[in-house]
Amino acid sequence: MYRILVILSFILYNASFGLAATCELLTPLGSEGAEIGIIMIPGANYPGERYIPLAKSIQAAMPSAKLWFGVTEGWLVDTPNPIEIAGAINSCRSQAENQQLGGKLYLAGHSLGGVMLEQYLQDQNNMATVSGVILFGSYLTDFLFGDDNNYAVPALTVIGSIDGLALSYAYREWRETQEANVPEMYPVYIAENVNHAQVGSGDVPGFVKDRDIAAVMDDDSAHLIYSDIVSTFLIMQNQDMFDAGLVETAQAHHLELVQYTESFLGPFHEAYAMEAIMGDNNWMIRGQEIMAQLTESDGMKVDNLIVPFDELGETKPSVEMSGDCAGTVKTYSTPEYDWDAFDAGVLTSASVIKAKFKLEDVVRENLCVPVLERRQCKDINEAAYKLAMEMASEDALSRFESVGTKLFFLDDSVSPWGPGWEYSGGLHYKNVNKTHTSLYSTSLISEPDFIIASAAGMHYCDLLSPYRALEWIYIQSVVGK
CATH class of the missing domain: 3.30.2000 (STM4215-like)
Known part of the structure; x- marks a missing residue:
């Protein structure tokens, strides 16, 4: 607790001098198609720019969409926090507006970044401005929302099958989603053979390396898996914005993801029943x-x-x-x-x-x-x-x-x-x-x-x-x- 107070004090001190997280905007690859924006909140000790390869991979996975991506960076001690998050998101919004970019907005978060954006969205005024949430190696936390995944907007939870930090929560989130009123709004997918660190790229923070499972593929390959899942989610949630062929492909991929996730989590489902x-x-x-x-x-x-x-x-x-x-x-x-x-x-x-x-x-x-x-x-x-x-x-x-x-x-x-x-x-x-x-x-x-x-x-x-x-x-x- 003392360490947290010291970090928050340091953030407040620096914020008083105008030192705060900002945004790097990646403009769309194309000029036509469904207009969608994503703003990324990084994980703890991850410089925001390490998510640019993932952002570019997601844009490449949706060539028919006018998809812009805001990567928040410059967080004090490279860690997202409730003091800087509004300013970082607003910086992305402002840059997008200056370039006449808009459309449906999705907030994405990796690990602690997911928790911070969920806390940000506790304010209903903030919630009213977004169309959905994308959680990488993160989840709809029970301490904020209880064990009910009936969230105000669609929420994607994607956790790698070798994510050492979040995998334990994957089955719980999947189970809670099955009990939700409209489970298809809150899909929980297991991303095959990718780990926690591979949402980002480059050097892995020591505390993540100590708690993660060793990678079995390179970061670029992992980003392709994550980006295919994100594109499927965005198309499934906005079917009226895409042509029938893309929707059909997304529906088929969704079923594959559902089947793999259910198969992967099958032993956890069986073992949970044995104890509870x-x-x-x-x-x-x-x-x-x-x-x-x-x-x-x-x-x-x-x-x-x-x-x-x-x-x-x-x-x-x-x-x-x-x-x-x-x-x-x-x-x-x-x-x-x-x-x-x-x-x-x-x-x-x-x-x-x-x-x-x-x-x-x-x-x-x-x-x-x-x-x-x-x-x-x-x-x-x-x-x-x-x-x-x-x-x-x-x-x-x-x-x-x-x-x-x-x-x-x-x-x-x-x-x-x-x-x-x-x-x-x-x-x-x-x-x-x-x-x-x-x-x-x-x-x-x-x-x-x-x-x-x-x-x-x-x-x-x-x-x-x-x-x-x-x-x-x-x-x-x-x-x-």
Whole structure:
């Protein structure tokens, strides 16, 4: 916070001397066609001029349009901020007007630039002047808008399939868009094989390099992918301004993008349900099966209830018999998420699932089978990790196997009392070396003859969600390498 205050003070001081962000205007390549303007807000520590190659690529992708592009630059400390943004945008507008350029205006932002333009558009007077928003490696932040993507204007979210900084938010944004009133106004596309840095060009800021996934193509090739997506979005949102052939081509490309995005996000969709949705796919069901070494074919059903953390302490797993040697195990879970005040910079999967199982000894005795050696939370976590590797795409798994940091699992740390598990701090990771990280879980076991009968025969775990394991494979283990 102190650093932010220092930066803002520096910006205010310099702004008082007339030093502020300005605009470099790229005039249209042609003189006829649909007139559209785009103004670009850069990411943190990215000089604005590094977006000129992308801007030119977008103009080249739309030769039938009269497309002008304003690249904002000269930001103090090369970082967009709420103090300079209005002046930078107005500079682009003024230059365009001086050259008699107008048409529909779209604001584009990369990374932090997307957040800044969204904040700028909180003012309804500003919102009234734009026709849409284009977000590169950024998204409609929940801390500004909540989890509702019903935005006032069309909004494109495009995130690279190897964007180490924004990929975790891609599935969430896609899910929220599916729930919007008019989802086609707010498309979320995954750009194949491009990363976060490649929206810009040239040298990559150190903090981005440390958090991004290594590029697999050159910047020019990446810009072609991004520009094709932008042109598709602009044509789809303004079909009355383009001829039928271009609209038909854009519709076909849109369907390809939708299909690729849904396919890419399929494993994330499946893994999300395992941690956050009650039902047959909830990971707790598989967890109890691993603990008890029984399945439904052995007469054991599992019914899990997801509860808030403040209610978890009062819940007690049980076995409800439905006949001789058959019954339903009632379990409880609470997915916990990383604190994310500014909706940026964390993984969106659960950092831990607080899981309450019925002790396997009790379950097996009720189902009339011999008691076996007890298992650990470690066994469920290893299964989650294995499942995530099976769910991952070939590309993601190949990258992970080549450069990713591998997890290995240590025996559980068994807490001697309830609060020691309840407030365990989650899963415990330790970097062992450049290639491996260890992980262990805190558990709590109450014996069948525990003095408090209502709390007897329990096995509580801190679990690795298959969703978090998937994000480890796709993102956390491979960034900065």
